[in-house]
Amino acid sequence: MTEKPLLAALQGQPVWPPPVWMMRQAGRHLPEYKATRxxxxxFLALATTPELAAEVTLQPVRRYGMDGAILFSDILMVPWAMGQKLWMAEGEGPRLEPIQDMAALSRLNPAALRGTAAPIFETVSRVREALDEAGSRTSLIGFAGSPFTVACYMVEGKGGSDFALTRELAYADPTFFARLIRILTDATVDYLLAQVEAGAEALMLFDSWSGLLSPNQFRRWxxxxxxxxxxxVAQAAPHIPMIGFPRLAGLMxxxxxxxxxxxxxxMDTHTDPRWAAQVVPDNMALQGNLDPLALLAGGIALETEARTLLSTMRGRPFIFNLGHGIEKETPIEHVVQALRLVRGG
Incomplete structure (x- = not known):
């Protein structure tokens, strides 16, 4: 059995107590993150300065002893590294110069990805070196956005709630959309493998907007x-496990x-873990899905939700996590409470 509990769970082992980490654990609920930010x-300077990005990746590991350290970065680093203009609008989130036709698509340069994104890979190397030097049982998780979700931002140039323009374009011009998805698929493979070469021990794909699609479109995109x-990834690095997060996938x-x-x-917050345990094979790890608002509330609400989730998942490979990212207002003592519940303290 591997000595790292998160990797053991991803190998199909029912590790108990389960390994635990939390999406957006390196973020605004931590005072040390705010100081580094x-x-x-x-944000872009933070994500592309290896010394600082490695520091914020490691902060929740130092404070909480998390079993997973996820690279501090952003899902839009792939289009940025291929040449799509990216900036952060204060109070509004990321902005991209929209790509909605073949002419704009042709200006992307996938060959530039590894060079432009080199600071991100250096961050991975720094984090892995720090974990190894400490003899840590924490696993380093690299990640990327999945092609459909990244395409939503690339086409519309900003975040949204329904990405209707992107979904309509996929129907109206499937040739263009298929080309965009192919480019993103190949670039994502290159980006993830570079993270593996730099020291990532597991990988995660975030498909935050997959639940917007019809079943047929979900299968295709x-x-x-x-x-x-x-x-x-399996062909090039067969020892590296992967976690998929198809948010709002529902019955898919x-x-x-x-x-x-x-x-x-x-599993996202809306997924019933009892149902997920029935439709996902027993030898496949489930990850999730405590409601971030239960963590924010703390107390009896947090204890009830956490204990129910743990009871449901006991006996199968499981990674305790949230169903979405940690809320920035979450008190540190509530995270500590959750960790005590998971670890039986």
Missing amino acids: AQAGS VIDPTAAIRRA LGDYAAKTGMQGIG
Whole structure:
């Protein structure tokens, strides 16, 4: 058995107590993160300065002893590294110069990705070196956005709630959209493998907007590209497990688990863990899915939700996590409470 509990769970072992980490654990609920973010001056500067990005990646590991350290970065680093203009609008989030036709698409340069994103890979190396030097049992998780979700931002140039323009474009011009997804699929493989070469021990794909699609579109634009990425990573790095997080997939979660080849499946807040345990194979790790608002509330509400989740998942490979990112207002003592519940303290 591997000495790292998160990797053991991804190998299909029912580790108990389960390994635990939390999405957005390196973030604004931590005072040390706020100080480092202020030092960097901007989010993009923080994400592309290896010394600072490695520091914030390690902060929740130092404070909480998390079993997973996820690279501090952003899902839009892939289009940025290929040449799409990216900036952060204060109070509004990321902005991209929209790509909605073949002419704009042709200006992307996938060959530039590794060079432009070199600071991100250096961050991975720094974090892995620090974990190894400390003899840590924490696993380093690299990640990327899945092609469909990244395409949503690339086409519309900003975040949204329904990405109707992107979904309509996928129907109206499937040739263009398929080309965009192919470029993103290949670039994502290259980006993830570079993280593995730098020291990532597991990988995660975030498909935050997959649940917007119809079942047929979900199969074409989510399952098929994800399966292609997993096959390519497995061929080049067969020892590296992957976690897929198809947020809001609903009833498509079973198909996603069966057809993508992942070793772990992330459950969002809306997923019933009892149902997920029935449709996802017993030897595949489930990850999730405590409501971040229960963590924010703390107390009896947090204890009830956490104990119910743990009871449901006991006996199968499981990674305790949230169903979405940690809320910035979450008190540190509530995270400590959750960790005590998970670890039996």
